[in-house]
Amino acid sequence: MNSSQLFGIATLAYLLSSALYTALLIFKNKKIGPYAITVTIFGFLVQTVALGLRWYESYQQGIGHAPLTNMYESLVFFSWATILFYIILEFKVKNRVIGAFVVPIAFVAMAYASLAKGMSQQIEPLNPALQSNWLIAHVITCFIGYSAFAVAAGLGVMYLLKKSAINKNLPPDTLTGSLPDLQFIDHLTHRTIVFGFLWLSAGIISGAVWANEAWGTYWSWDPKETWSIITWFIYASTLHARFTRGWRGSRIAWLAIIGFFAVFFTYFGVNYLLSGLHSYGSQ
């Protein structure tokens, strides 16, 4: 058994658990819930082992580095962090329907990582610039932030769905009836953004320190850096709009979704559409 096969199993587990959470949302049969979380945890454990194994394999190939160094590996880590975040969230808030909005994101990330054209899944040796502990700190902090923002966007979608059902006066037993109440989703979205903002800040800072160690410039306005600061500005505005101007509900939900688009662009768009220092993810 090698790490790619294990990643395959984890991907299938996330597909199954996405289906189960969706079924839970649609049929509101509480019995499905425990299966959904069990499958999710199973997938998570398999993925954790796979990450460890891939790390080990890199040493066997004489390259030896943490599995956090190219587009493929970062997607896998993003999906892993998102699931971890979700599992903790489910146990904390004791609501399972949220899974229908979050687990699919992790599944899509894994599926894209393994199926996308031109995505190298090889364990590659590191060029000298990438041989730094700051790389590890940078990728981990950024991607914890990204996964929190993914969850926040999922919560935003959930909020808007529920809100529109209420506005249309749909009977409470339709699709959205099982969703937590609006105020609670709103609160959770905010806390998740707060958490993500802290990690994004740490991610930008660790990236700056690393750049300064490697090139002597902590900030060079290359497109990836610029987009990360744009993303940071968007979330900073969201936080300020909330606690100083009292924005709540739909506006925050939309901002959570817009913010995640910025994250998405920072992550993918910059690699594919723009050029710059951070080309490491583009192979």
Added chain:
Amino acid sequence: MSTQNKNAFWSLFSSVKLALFLLFTLATTSIIGTIVPQNNPPEFYIRLYGAPLARFMQTLGVPDMYNSWWFIGLLLLFSLNLIVCSLERIPHVWRLVTQDNLKTNPAKLEKMGQREIIPLPGTSMGEAVAKTTSYFARQGWKAAKRDKDGGTLFFAQKGAWTRFGVYLVHSSILIILVGAIIGSPTFARKFFHAPNFAFKGSVMLPEGKATNFVYSSQNGREIPLGFTVRCDHFDIEYYSNGMPKDYRAKLTVIDHGKVVLQRDIEVNHPLRYKGITFYQASYQPYPSFIVRVKNKKTGVEKKDVIPAREQIVWKKGGASFGIINMQNRGQIVQRIKVWFTDNQGAPSEFWIEPNREAVIKRPSGDFLFKAKQLYATGLQVSKDPGVWLVYLGCALMLIGLLVAFFMSHRKIWAFVSEKEGQVSVLFAGSANKNKLGFEKTFTAFIDKIKGLAG
């Protein structure tokens, strides 16, 4: 300036609306520089966008937009906004932190979010006050008390200082910006007229050569270092697939004629001396070789840099030699063909890899021969006297964010009073943030007291 003007100015810059507007504007205008390639020569923009649009872009500074007057202006407005906004609120926060909470009217306690009455049947007022003191103390809350009409009021608080967390975040942004200005080569050159104060530069330093200046990355001018650096050695290591694994240069720093520092630098492991940092950034291979030859019999040795395809006459060693052919991968030499004679018999010709020592058997005796391809290390050199402020700001920002997001100012009051011969304590509390978390704290606090009282 009339007071009215001053007030208009002040109220504009103390508004969070302006902050939101500026954040939005900074975010959207920043996009331009990620689409329009930055810092290219004017012809580049004319070719890409046509002359009229290119000229328009030049007036707006788009080719170097993050240093343009309007972008810097936006950052200045942003800073001003941040300063005024914080100055406006800090006095208020100061009052909140230092206010005398024992002045609170006990009647207000009944309206607080968290409250609970603990009856203390069969105790006198004096005993109840003593008990309440210990309730606070045993749970680690330092309470002060004061006698009031109809009873005694207690007050204890935790984390009052956390109200400043936000301002730590805001100051950290300013500290980072100040650090960025101090370390900016543009500012050093244009405003302080001291290009040596902060600069970014580079230099290609061939092995064996030394320099006491570098070339500015901004305008190519020479910037004196104030000391000398020499490259003693350069090396590349490869992975089996041919990808570079490591570049390493051995540098020597010579100050006032004395060797003061000698170190290997690699990517991610720069060398620092007198505030100037040298980064291993690139390299340049040359079709020249550092050759070491030795006449084993006489012990005479020679080390020299020689170009390829040139005959070298070595009188002292009694020989002539040259590198007459090379096999390259790109500019990197894989093998060389050496020609060697001691002027007796036919010359020796053989292929050898660089850095390998060959023993050449000649009629006059054995010779040792070793050649290494000559490289230059490409050094990125920078002096950034503001970077420590930037790092300090970053650290303060993370601390400030932790405080602002996850810590709160929690207050608990207790009022001991007697009604119809029955002594009881009313506990009440509030927090400025994370009300759910405080509810838990307060409930646990009360449960413990019920345990103690019951």
